[in-house]
Amino acid sequence: MIPLAVPHLAGNEARYLRECVDTNFVSSVGPFVDRLETLVAECSGAAHAVATSSGTAGLHAALLAAGVSPGELVVVPAFTFIATANAVSHCGAVPWLLDITETDWTLDPEQLAGVFERETRRDGGSLVHVASGRRVAAVLPVHTLGAPADMDPILELARAQRVPVVADAAAALGSLYRGRPPGALGADLSVFSFNGNKTVTAGGGGAVVGADAALCDRVRHLTTTGRSGTDYTHDVVAFNSRMTNLQAAVGCAQLEQLDVLVAAKRRIARRYDEALADAPGVRLFPRAPWARSACWMSGVRVGGVPELVARLGERGVGARSFWKPIHLQPPYREAPRAPLPVSEAVWAEVLTLPCSAGLVSEDQETVIEAVRGCLAR
Template identity: 60%
Template structure:
């Protein structure tokens, strides 16, 4: 066991004006959902993500739920979703009373496979007057939700046209994609009807908690704002439909504004960390880097290594244990949604990529404030762990 302090996986960099802005909230007493930082934060996010507007929410999951609801997803519907994602993506669908139709991902990008999407929509669906239906289950297919995995954009250039041909709206789970580009375009300009970001504590840009729904359609964004504000009409206690209390507080937005002032440097730091890991482990036998397709520049939210098959079996957990002894935090990757208890009965495609991939991924410390000396210690520890396992 080492006597050196633990290097955590991901902690926020709060070295900007966060404290100053929080003190301003307290001094003004605007600590709830009313206050100047909320609209400022929305403007900053919309500009950075490449969208005309944004609606701040209390979490990314809440943002996904209200976005799906605004686009008409409801009881007993299906929503196309890659299985290799954090379970919150599926939970937002379930909160609509709907169910995910789970798809495999590509090895190249770990994101929704557009060829598989086109193939299964052609083979397994039929058009009825009420919409597009999934033949095996008899459920209406209400939307497609690609996920920009770890801030790496899905191939929206291929996915969005398929969705359009079948009349399906697209909600992009862009939780960690701030700063990414796909064919030179930011996530908000990739054709989705709505995109949703997360500002959770471990994200590159954080508000402590929170999310944002972004898009280009003012009427659709107005509906999202209305639904997230309890569907209140006017200043009195009149409400025109079931709504949600999903608003972001001024306190959260204050932290978010301070972070957004530095978002480009925070993303650049994440990319430098990824590059140093990739260089350090390039010659290590049995190890592959995280994906980097030529048509995207990822936001590099998390970094780490992929253990090459077939040498991976059982080794990932051993490596994590050894790294912990050396004072290095590391984590496994998301367990695919179709293997999770709440969604084992959801319709799904075959999963040759994600079922084998998730067990081989090891995430390493990648805080934006990680120093070169700390990263050198992580690299040395991993090389030592490899030699002893």
């Protein structure tokens, strides 16, 4: 079976793990954690970085640090992985679901402007959702498939209403938005994931980046049990969401190869686009003119995805469907939402194809032949 997306461990991973064992730094303190934070900040264009135990934990802490409280609303695109909405719920807040655009499958700035104008009002220093009376506490755009959301208009709208922006940049390391890397787009905080299927993996873990030292210090405090001083005083109910030195060792080795890994992902995506553009019923993944995607996942948009996944599996190809929108998930069926026509049209037609950074050209040609064969039947 040609797998969908597996790690490509071709650098110093084994050597760095050996160093962890040899030095006894295997837990949440160690030189590789510090090094990873430095590398993530540099690679993303951010001033500061905080390593976390997962991308979801990073989103949770980032939202809390940005001031999200129980009962409040956070704007979230409906088309995202459920962890985005879960991070909001872990804060005791409620996701307010908006649609995506056909252009890039990310949060629709025009719809955001419309709901802010029609469905909210200013109340002192807060933006309040009129129908529910809830404060709008944050906007949470998602960089879908490693392609940045259209951040300039989103940030302009949020800033005008004094609403913080936390970006879910889980798979966006290596991407560019109008020539800028994902940690330098203006969001208050951005969050990356190093899960096993990401282009850069640590086997797990995540990182929160930002320009504001105090805000990033708040994230660090929240993810390290809220400990203040050395006498076991803890000044806030916090979390143990730290990355281990073992994870960071793998992550550092991967970050050293970021350019090579992203170049491989882009090459794979480009080949699928070239080979499948004229296949029956196929539309390509969007490529927004303002962005250069990191191409975390490759594939096509096409009907009949469940059947295609099964038939490709019979041919030894590990294709998959993709995210089911948040409003169709049982925990969020009652979440407030705007009309979601694009999310509802797109999600069932996304077919992801094998795109590991180590995918060899012969295997990719096998995938292409299998896809074309299935579509021709």
